[in-house]
Amino acid sequence: MVEMVSRPYASAFEKFAAGNPDILCLSADLTSSCEIDGFRDRHPDQFLSMGMAEQNMMSFAGGLGLAGFRPFIHTFGVFMYRRPYDQLMASIAYPRRKVRMMAFLPGVTTPGGMTHQSIEDISVMRSIPNMTILETGDATEVESICEAADSIDGPVWCRVLRGSVPRLFNTPIKVGEMRELSAGDDILVVTSGICTEEAMRARAALKKAGLSIRHLHLHTIKPFDSKALLDQIASVKHGVITLENHVTEGGVGSLVAETMADAGVGKRLIRLGLKDTYAHGGSRPYLMRYYGLDALALVRGVEDLVGQAVDITENDLDAARVDDVHSLVKAEAL
Amino acid sequence: MRNEKTTEDIALGIRRRVFEHSMRNNGGYLSQACSAGEQLAWLYNEALNLGPPILPMIPKPFEGVPSPNNPDYHTGAGYNGPAAPEYDRLFIAPAHYALVAYATLIEVGRMAPEGLEMFNQDGSSVEMIGAEHSPGMEVHNGTLGIGLSTAAGLAFGRKLRGETGNTWVFMSDGEVQEGQTWEAVQACAFHNIEVKAIMDVNDQQCDGAMGTVMEVGDLRTKFTNFGAHCVEVDGHDLNAIRQASQEDHEGKPLIILARTNPFHAMSILEERFPRLHYVRFKSEDERARMNQSIAKDLGVDPVDYAH
Numbered sequence: 001m002v003e004m005v006s007r008p009y010a011s012a013f014e015k016f017a018a019g020n021p022d023i024l025c026l027s028a029d030l031t032s033s034c035e036i037d038g039f040r041d042r043h044p045d046q047f048l049s050m051g052m053a054e055q056n057m058m059s060f061a062g063g064l065g066l067a068g069f070r071p072f073i074h075t076f077g078v079f080m081y082r083r084p085y086d087q088l089m090a091s092i093a094y095p096r097r098k099v100r101m102m103a104f105l106p107g108v109t110t111p112g113g114m115t116h117q118s119i120e121d122i123s124v125m126r127s128i129p130n131m132t133i134l135e136t137g138d139a140t141e142v143e144s145i146c147e148a149a150d151s152i153d154g155p156v157w158c159r160v161l162r163g164s165v166p167r168l169f170n171t172p173i174k175v176g177e178m179r180e181l182s183a184g185d186d187i188l189v190v191t192s193g194i195c196t197e198e199a200m201r202a203r204a205a206l207k208k209a210g211l212s213i214r215h216l217h218l219h220t221i222k223p224f225d226s227k228a229l230l231d232q233i234a235s236v237k238h239g240v241i242t243l244e245n246h247v248t249e250g251g252v253g254s255l256v257a258e259t260m261a262d263a264g265v266g267k268r269l270i271r272l273g274l275k276d277t278y279a280h281g282g283s284r285p286y287l288m289r290y291y292g293l294d295a296l297a298l299v300r301g302v303e304d305l306v307g308q309a310v311d312i313t314e315n316d317l318d319a320a321r322v323d324d325v326h327s328l329v330k331a332e333a334l
Numbered sequence: 335m336r337n338e339k340t341t342e343d344i345a346l347g348i349r350r351r352v353f354e355h356s357m358r359n360n361g362g363y364l365s366q367a368c369s370a371g372e373q374l375a376w377l378y379n380e381a382l383n384l385g386p387p388i389l390p391m392i393p394k395p396f397e398g399v400p401s402p403n404n405p406d407y408h409t410g411a412g413y414n415g416p417a418a419p420e421y422d423r424l425f426i427a428p429a430h431y432a433l434v435a436y437a438t439l440i441e442v443g444r445m446a447p448e449g450l451e452m453f454n455q456d457g458s459s460v461e462m463i464g465a466e467h468s469p470g471m472e473v474h475n476g477t478l479g480i481g482l483s484t485a486a487g488l489a490f491g492r493k494l495r496g497e498t499g500n501t502w503v504f505m506s507d508g509e510v511q512e513g514q515t516w517e518a519v520q521a522c523a524f525h526n527i528e529v530k531a532i533m534d535v536n537d538q539q540c541d542g543a544m545g546t547v548m549e550v551g552d553l554r555t556k557f558t559n560f561g562a563h564c565v566e567v568d569g570h571d572l573n574a575i576r577q578a579s580q581e582d583h584e585g586k587p588l589i590i591l592a593r594t595n596p597f598h599a600m601s602i603l604e605e606r607f608p609r610l611h612y613v614r615f616k617s618e619d620e621r622a623r624m625n626q627s628i629a630k631d632l633g634v635d636p637v638d639y640a641h
Contacts, residue, residue, distance in 0.1 A: 021494075048490075048525065049524075050521060051517075051520070051521070051524070053514075053517035053520070053521065055479070055480075055483070055513065055514040055517055056483045056486075056514055056517035056518045056521050058483075059480045059483030059484045059487065059514070059518075060483050060484070060486055060487035060490070060518070060521060061487060062473070062483075062484050062487060063483065063484040063485060063486060063487020063488035063489070063490070063491065064487040064488070064490065064491045065487075066472070066473070066484070066487070066488050066491070067487070067488050067490075067491025067492050067494075067495065068491065068495070069491050069494075086477050086480075087477075087480055087483070087514070090473075090474045090475075090476070090477050090480055091473070091474075091480055091483070091484055094399070094400060094466070094474060095400055095409075095466060095473065095474070096400045096401075096402075129399075129401065130400065130401060130402075153402065154402065
């Protein structure tokens with residue numbers, strides 16, 4: 001049974017930031033939704049309410065960076081970059097301010113529909129010079145995201161999970177490294193974020209079906225160690241499958257595709273994720289099934305890659321954890 | 335640094351340099367020198383408490399953008415002196431005023447006159463739209479609306495650090511069309527940030543007179559309602575500007591609305607009204623007439639731009 005951790009960011013951020021006067025906590029009216037309400041109440045001197053005004057928040061954070069502070073800014077991912085993209089570029093990315101953008105609700109982890117789902121943020125951030133991109137896949141990574149982000153000499157984009165988060169790993173994020181979760185020589189599966197848990201659900205059944213799966217989890221998407229990935233790709237026979245909580249264009253799938261193309265690797269690649277589509281509102285399991293981001297989608301991808309059916313059904317997969325729709329650890333339905 | 339010239343002389347010097355540059359280069363930001371001459375002269379000659387420049391008088395060529403592989407990168411803020419706690423900081427929010435700002439640096443002895451000859455030359459740091467690395471600039475402000483927010487963040491940070499220097503912004507009135515300006519003012523008011531701004535209210539924007547492009551209403555009332563302490567003055571009246579800057583604005587941003595004439599001291603520019611954003615001469619005849627007229631207004635010889 002997977003251990004579930006309640007609101008890991010809340011305690012992790014407070015432990016990290018409290019007592020460090022150079023760390024300021026900025027919020028754009030989503031304070032409890034980003035699990036920093038306790039920090040606000042207990043450390044008001046380090047907390048700044050910026051209101052629903054993201055354009056000002058980005059440039060303001062840039063100004064704080066200029067004054068030598070390391071602001072952690074908190075809001076949902078979409079609000080962090082869609083409206084204030086210009087400010088993000090001019091005030092944070094270009095001058096390499098040490099601003100840490102804590103982007104909550106990545107991809108389909110919200111029932112809020114298009115306006116709340118950041119499905120192309122990695123693609124956008126990857127194309128921004130000076131940007132570092134981290135993505136959390138479990139409670140341990142959420143607990144270590146603050147230290148990891150703050151180790152970067154420049155701006156950092158962090159996809160942060162909230163609420164009830166499974167603990168899959170027992171070591172913190174080491175920026176620039178990737179986690180090898182299983183060794184195998186048939187297929188390389190590369191996942192990130194919430195999709196890693198899905199791939200872990202599918203692995204036992206795939207093994208039972210006679211397939212040897214090498215599974216990599218990425219928490220650092222930029223900068224990226226192409227050489228390490230190429231070594232992993234070289235050690236599998238059939239090819240690579242990527243699975244991500246993001247559109248396949250510009251995300252992890254593109255990252256792997258570009259790495260392979262640049263190196264002239266002649267193996268097949270199947271990219272799973274949102275396929276040139278927006279999502280709509282719904283629960284996470286429903287959305288992951290509907291848009292093909294879950295364990296079963298990975299199994300179908302494996303069948304495609306090896307060219308044969310593996311006779312795995314939903315019943316053969318490890319149990320999916322099911323969150324209460326109105327869990328106490330969520331700030332609100334969003 | 336000791337004031338060697340009067341602020342009036344510096345304003346006149348700014349206009350002369352921008353005029354001469356524009357004549358030689360068949361165009362330039364002439365109107366901005368007309369409207370903002372007094373404001374920039376006053377800031378540098380009287381209002382700002384700045385240390386001596388820490389960058390060479392003749393600007394170095396472009397040395398690359400910020401990146402982890404460019405450790406020697408520096409901004410153009412060094413022309414305003416070091417970023418020490420007791421010194422003031424200035425952001426030129428409308429970066430297209432750069433020509434006027436560079437002329438100001440020369441007039442106050444912070445940049446060599448040769449610097450202006452590098453304006454808009456390939457490979458130069460003296461860029462047409464003032465960049466972060468351009469003389470006198472500390473941040474990018476080519477996007478209107480971001481200057482006040484950045485200054486607010488810096489001012490808040492400096493307050494937390496107990497720094498005594500002021501944080502100033504030179505703004506333009508077109509920026510009030512951007513929602514970010516109002517976000518910044520409300521944030522300053524809410525967090526008691528005493529950032530100081532002087533705004534060149536010349537009623538001009540790229541497409542023409544602001545009232546014909548996007549009416550913005552009563553700025554003083556709007557700024558006051560958003561929580562600023564706002565004073566409106568004649569932007570060519572130095573005494574009025576001086577007095578406005580002394581107004582008590584405890585716990586609030588100070589916004590000085592400097593109402594200006596976009597062809598002040600270059601009356602012939604009125605012929606080009608309302609398209610004053612960047613004046614490029616339409617014919618040799620126009621160039622010659624403007625050369626004669628503006629030279630006369632400014633009390634200098636016409637520019638021998640043929641050579």
